[in-house]
Amino acid sequence: xxxxxxxxxxxxxxxxxxxxxxxxxxxxxxxxxxxxxxxxxxxxxxxxxxxxxxxxxxxxxxxxxxxxxxxxxxxxxxxxxxxxxxxxxxxxxxxxxxxxxxxxxxxxxxxxxxxxxxxxxxxxxxxxxxxxxxxxxxxxxxxxxxxxxxxxxxxxxxxxxxxxxxxxxxxxxxx
Ligand SMILES: [Cu+2]
Numbered sequence: 001x002x003x004x005x006x007x008x009x010x011x012x013x014x015x016x017x018x019x020x021x022x023x024x025x026x027x028x029x030x031x032x033x034x035x036x037x038x039x040x041x042x043x044x045x046x047x048x049x050x051x052x053x054x055x056x057x058x059x060x061x062x063x064x065x066x067x068x069x070x071x072x073x074x075x076x077x078x079x080x081x082x083x084x085x086x087x088x089x090x091x092x093x094x095x096x097x098x099x100x101x102x103x104x105x106x107x108x109x110x111x112x113x114x115x116x117x118x119x120x121x122x123x124x125x126x127x128x129x130x131x132x133x134x135x136x137x138x139x140x141x142x143x144x145x146x147x148x149x150x151x152x153x154x155x156x157x158x159x160x161x162x163x164x165x166x167x168x169x170x171x172x173x174x175x
Contacts, residue, residue, distance in 0.1 A: 029141040031059025032099065034133070038155040039116075039145040041125040049123055051076070051114030051131060051145050052107045052155070057099040063137045064096035065105075070131035074118025081110055090115070096136065109153055123147045 027034040037053035057063055068076035078097050081090040090113075097112055099105045107113050114131070123129060128144040135141060148156055 027141060027143050029135070030063075030138040031057055031061075031101075032063060032135065032138045032141070033058060034141065034143055036155045037131075037143040037145045038148055038152075039123055039129060040152050041147050041150045042119060042123045043150055044122060046122070047117070047119050049073070049116040049119055050079075050109065051116060051129075052109065053114075053143065053145075054104060054106045055099050056104040057101050060101045061137070062098050062100050063135050064098050065133060066096040066136055067134045068114050068131050069134070070116075070129065072120060072123075072129050072131065073116035074120070075116075076131060077115045077117070079113050079115040081113065125149050 027037070033056045035054045035056070037051070039049055039051045042049050051068070055065065065078055067078060070076060078093045079090045080093055080097075081088060083089075088110075092115070093112075097105060097107075105112065114133075116131075125147050127147040129147060130142060130144045133141045133143060146155065148154075
């Protein structure tokens with residue numbers, strides 16, 4: 001019995017090591033591909049944080065991001081931020097965020113985001129924050145949010161894109 005539980009513990013440890021070494025920007029779950037999951041470092045004492053990621057639906061039916069959870073926060077909701085008469089407002093998407101087949105939905109500052117309430121610890125730049133997303137069809141999906149600098153507007157830190165954003169502004173999307 002004892003050695004069995006030791007083997008189990010080792011297996012769990014190995015799984016944990018493997019999962020942390022997988023890059024955050026490529027999580028597949030059924031027809032969904034989740035990339036660029038990130039968040040921002042929180043200034044001291046902040047109890048809320050936003051989570052951002054990109055979800056691509058390669059399937060033929062819609063799916064919906066319904067909610068999230070994780071040890072990092074007391075509660076994680078799916079939110080939408082929008083301008084209403086010049087005022088930034090955000091609301092919880094009670095029915096979730098639909099990802100249409102063949103489409104990519106981006107959660108980013110100023111738009112859709114995961115809202116993490118009641119943070120247990122400050123988020124520190126360079127950390128990875130594991131969260132579980134819940135989709136209507138794809139079910140529960142574990143991702144880890146790369147913690148970027150306070151006030152970051154984009155995931156950054158990626159070493160494969162070739163668009164380093166050293167100037168501090170976003171000009172990657174040329175219109
Ligand atoms: Cu929010």
